[in-house]
Amino acid sequence: MIAIALLLFxxxxxxxxxxxxxxxxxxxxxxxxxxxxxxxxxxRQARKLALAQWKNGTKGGPCEDGEGEHCMSxxxxxxANYYPPCVPNVESIEADRNFPDGRWKSFNVxxxxxxxxxETIRIIEERIAIETNKTARKLGIDEFGNKGKTKRRFHKxxxxxxxxxxxxxxINFPRCDEDEESLPMCQSVCLNFFRxxxxxxxxxxxxxxxxxxVSSEPHERDPSYDFVGAPFKKxxxxxxxxxxxxxxxSIKGSASNFQISKLVTSLGFALSIILIIx
Numbered sequence: 208m209i210a211i212a213l214l215l216f217x218x219x220x221x222x223x224x225x226x227x228x229x230x231x232x233x234x235x236x237x238x239x240x241x242x243x244x245x246x247x248x249x250x251r252q253a254r255k256l257a258l259a260q261w262k263n264g265t266k267g268g269p270c271e272d273g274e275g276e277h278c279m280s281x282x283x284x285x286x287a288n289y290y291p292p293c294v295p296n297v298e299s300i301e302a303d304r305n306f307p308d309g310r311w312k313s314f315n316v317x318x319x320x321x322x323x324x325x326e327t328i329r330i331i332e333e334r335i336a337i338e339t340n341k342t343a344r345k346l347g348i349d350e351f352g353n354k355g356k357t358k359r360r361f362h363k364x365x366x367x368x369x370x371x372x373x374x375x376x377x378i379n380f381p382r383c384d385e386d387e388e389s390l391p392m393c394q395s396v397c398l399n400f401f402r403x404x405x406x407x408x409x410x411x412x413x414x415x416x417x418x419x420x421v422s423s424e425p426h427e428r429d430p431s432y433d434f435v436g437a438p439f440k441k442x443x444x445x446x447x448x449x450x451x452x453x454x455x456x457s458i459k460g461s462a463s464n465f466q467i468s469k470l471v472t473s474l475g476f477a478l479s480i481i482l483i484i485x
Contacts, residue, residue, distance in 0.1 A: 234389075237260045238288065262278075278316070279320045289458050331368050360405050364403075374436070382454075389455075392440070396455075
């Protein structure tokens with residue numbers, strides 16, 4: 208775990224959103240074209256201005272050289288232009304004798320984004336290494352030492368790897384609603400991950416729904432049965448099947464609707480989804 212702080216931007220003025228359900232954050236609107244669109248700035252130009260806020264190499268923006276503190280080069284493609292994310296609050300510490308320049312000032316969106324990227328790549332590479340272990344194959348055992356083979360889910364499965372990257376980004380940069388509060392993870396994102404990576408339905412862990420709970424207070428829940436991101440929220444749709452903004456990410460085409468299986472208490476292996484929280 209690492210503590211991440213964010214330097215606030217003038218467009219950011221909310222303090223109600225939560226990261227991972229309990230860490231206070233701030234809603235950021237700097238990545239949305241609507242932030243820049245007005246009577247003189249048209250849609251196409253507004254998109255370029257928004258793109259320049261997060262994508263490395265965009266001319267004329269803070270990320271032109273890839274060093275801007277708000278650059279989101281890894282998660283941006285899944286978040287920017289789609290919804291206002293909840294990002295960590297600034298928690299800078301004033302300068303003192305031991306720290307003349309203060310502390311926490313280097314923690315920002317770019318730092319968090321890069322950390323998520325590093326952890327995601329590491330976990331995917333670890334899974335591929337386990338799935339392709341030649342020694343285990345020769346011995347005829349799986350990753351737990353049992354007779355059989357380790358099922359290959361991430362190896363040469365770009366769709367699975369992409370589903371995992373999206374999950375990591377969305378859970379760490381949740382969507383803010385109109386009341387500037389963060390939204391829970393959509394159940395469809397969880398289902399899409401398990402389905403895309405080829406997990407048998409009895410291993411899916413997406414049934415823990417906010418809709419089914421009388422209370423979601425932490426002290427009334429048993430976290431040992433939770434999959435990271437739970438409890439989830441069922442997707443809701445409006446006209447022409449347009450996703451309503453009730454959960455993260457609520458983006459059209461982000462995942463499909465699937466039938467729900469019974470909740471199980473453990474995975475076939477430790478998925479090791481890492482939360483990067485402020």
